[in-house]
Structures are given as C-alpha cells and as structure tokens.
Amino acid sequence: MQALTDAGLRVPDxxxxxxxxxxxxxxxxxxxxxxxxxxxxxxxxxSPRPSPPCCEAMD
Known part of the structure; x- marks a missing residue:
C-alpha cells in the first residue's frame, strides 16, 4: 500500500x-x-487412470 501511496494513488479511493x-x-x-x-x-x-508415458518419471 505504501508503493501505491508513493505513486500518488489513494487507498481505497x-x-x-x-x-x-x-x-x-x-x-x-x-x-x-x-x-x-x-x-x-x-x-x-x-488419479483413477495411469499417467500417460510423457508424464512418468525419467530415469
């Protein structure tokens, strides 16, 4: 809120x-x-479904 005040804006107006x-x-x-x-x-x-191959952990 200080940054807004420093920029000339009024909180909450x-x-x-x-x-x-x-x-x-x-x-x-x-x-x-x-x-x-x-x-x-x-x-x-x-998930009730297995992960697709693209999402499995890489060794």
Missing part, C-alpha cells in the same frame, strides 16, 4: 487492496486491509 492470508496485521494497517481466508485446502486425490 483509487485502488482496492485485498490480502489472502487473514493475518492480524491487516487490521493494524491504515486504512485497514480487507483479507480473505480459504481454510485448509483438501489434499489432491490420486
């Missing part, structure tokens, strides 16, 4: 800034930073 980690620091900033939280992401499941 000219530019919106959103964080994606939901850190408490966002509420300490002025103006306060809007943050999002996605929660824990699910682990990928194994």
């Amino acid at each position: 000219d530019m919106a800034v959103v964080g994606s980690d939901n850190l408490p620091l966002g509420s300490a900033l002025r103006p306060q930073l809007t943050t999002t939280y996605l929660g824990p992401l699910p682990l990928p499941r194994p």
